[in-house]
Amino acid sequence: MNMKLELVVLPVSDVDRARDFYEKAGFRLDLAKDINEEYRVVHLTPPGSECSIIFGKGMTTAAPGSAQGLYLIVTDIEEARTELVDRSIEVSEVFHDAGGLFFHGHDAGDVAHDGGGQERIAGPHPERASYASYATFSDPDGNGWVLQEITQRLPGR
Structure with a gap:
C-alpha cells in the first residue's frame, strides 16, 4: 500500500x-x-x-508557531534563497553542517547553531553534496521552514 x-x-x-x-x-x-x-x-x-x-x-489546538522542521526541497539552494529574499521573505544565509548530517535546527537567525553536536558552517557544502546545504526561514508566527538542496536523490527515493 x-x-x-x-x-x-x-x-x-x-x-x-x-x-x-x-x-x-x-x-x-x-x-x-x-x-x-x-x-x-x-x-x-x-x-x-x-x-x-x-x-x-478552528483547525488545530496546537500553539501558533509550534510547527518546526518543515522541509522544502530545492535543486539550487542559492537560487531558492534569492527568490525568497526577492519576495521580501527573511531567510538565513546558506549554510552546511560541519558533520555533514541531517540538519535538525530551524532558527532562521542563528548562523552558528549547536543543536546537539551540530555546527552550522557559512556557505553551501564545499562539494555541493546533495542533502548538505540549507537555509531557514519562519512565518510570522514562528513556524520553522528549512530549504534543503537535493540535486541527486539517494537510491530508492
Whole structure:
C-alpha cells in the first residue's frame, strides 16, 4: 500500500497575515473559505510540491508557531534563497553542517547553531553534496521552514 503525505496543518494566530506571507513566498492559493464564524480554512501549495499546507480558524489546538522542521526541497539552494529574499521573505544565509548530517535546527537567525553536536558552517557544502546545504526561514508566527538542496536523490527515493 502506498501512502503519500498530502497536507500539513499549520498553527497560526492570524489567518490573513499567514495567507499574505505564504502567497508572498510564492505558494499557490488552492482554497480560502469561511465556513462560519468558528471555522475558516486556507489551503496553499508550495511551487512544484505535491504536499500542501492548510491553516485557519478552528483547525488545530496546537500553539501558533509550534510547527518546526518543515522541509522544502530545492535543486539550487542559492537560487531558492534569492527568490525568497526577492519576495521580501527573511531567510538565513546558506549554510552546511560541519558533520555533514541531517540538519535538525530551524532558527532562521542563528548562523552558528549547536543543536546537539551540530555546527552550522557559512556557505553551501564545499562539494555541493546533495542533502548538505540549507537555509531557514519562519512565518510570522514562528513556524520553522528549512530549504534543503537535493540535486541527486539517494537510491530508492
